Amino acid sequence: MADASLQGKLIEFKGASLAVMTAYVRETDAVRLADALHMMLGGMPDFFAGEPAILDFSQLGNSPDRVDWTAVLSLLRRYQLQPVGVRNLDEHLQEGARRAGLAVLRAESFSAERPVAAAQPRTPPPAPAPAPAPTLSPTPVEAAPQAPAAAPSDNGLAPTLVVDRPLRSGQQVYAKGGDLVLLAGMSPGSEIIADGSIHCYGPLRGRALAGARGDTSARIFSTNFGPELVSIAGVYRTFERGIPQTVAGRGAQVRLTGSDNLHTLEITPLQYD
């Protein structure tokens, strides 16, 4: 028998703030969006691990009459992204968004946006190991990849994720919001993803994806270069014809050059003796 004094308290409403990711959606056609997502995320299911996101339509390339919300939302959910609201959406589309279960957010609801690490050019740390950071063993591939739970520091950077054991085939590590350091290399068939840069001491033999949220200044560094695939901010390259002689098995770095629509990956040897 519930206590009389508790009757009104079966559910309580309090204010809370939530740091949430914004996804700038530039295309509403689900098919083209699916292609773009597949290219960027290499077909990794569960990439976002259930993270909530605001869909921002301020950068929409065209002005559609209607949006197939069911298709778009199910596409995003397939990558385990949880859209919770929309903003900067044309008025005639807002009713459809509401019916699809999304909150239509007003610009005033948002506090000043913190520049996410991705937006700022970040200089890579010097070659010796960066400052000590939480060390994590690679998580099993069945579980969603985790990043350290430590709160981001004031400038919006997350601590560097350091993996101190060899990464084995089938394992996957994701450094959310920061850099990733591998101290013992990775095997073919494994996968490393970082929102920032990747620093691999030891053989780089699997798939390495840096700048996963679009940071075009992210780089990939390795002391022994031999990957299956490298990608920076979604621009990727495989090595069917073998690794170029100048960098195979040696110290090398991968960076993105060129401007907005003409990015290419440049792989150069590192001289550090």
Add this chain to the structure above:
Amino acid sequence: MARVIVITSGKGGVGKTTTSASISTGLALRGFKTAVIDFDVGLRNLDLIMGCERRVVYDLINVVNGEANLNQALIKDKHCDNLFILPASQTRDKDALTEEGVEKVLKDLEHLGFDYILCDSPAGIERGAVMALTFADEAIVVSNPEVSSVRDSDRILGILQSKSRRAIEGREPVKEHLLVTRYSPKRVEDGEMLSYKDVQELLRIPLIGVIPESDDVLQASNQGTPAIHLKDSDVATAYLDVVARFLDEDRPLRFVAYEKPGLLKRLFGGK
């Protein structure tokens, strides 16, 4: 304290059961009370390799389900007093294996005074293989000097590091050993086969031994005798070396260098 050792590989057909039979025999011959358990439910073959297939009454699943106790299921090896075999079920499937059941069996074996418990893992990375490695203190990862075997061994190492109890509970990690089997120094010399050093460089775990390719292995399994019993066989010697190294004794690596046979041998049928 009983030491649980899993013999695993990922890839099938590389020599796990052959190795389980020989190493458990080797340890028993050294005086340790040893049990070897077949985790390949539904496709059992440890009992064939050990030559006790006609003495199987109860099996691992019977014990897990409480239908028989360990003493009824354990089969005493015909060659070796200290060695006992717990066969797998042939009629059930691996869903009958439960983690609690396996844990209880291992605890009961410890109470019976066993020094070493070897778990012969099935191939693959599914339930049977994961059950076999869950409670391991040490692992012998068997790999052929061949690319797909190495890749699968790497995969099973990753699973060992994430799904074993030691990993989940954050205790000291499972001690890993690499055993390269079916090695042919001539083919390595000819550039057809990976060398044991290549395999070790790719897998980056300590090497416990190299077993040469040999017709003796087939002969041994047909006879129902673990290969380590075959006197004067290179395979037997190599397994004895592995057991010695496992017990922290130094043994130089044998059977890894190719010696070109002399002219006469080549003329009259040497390999």
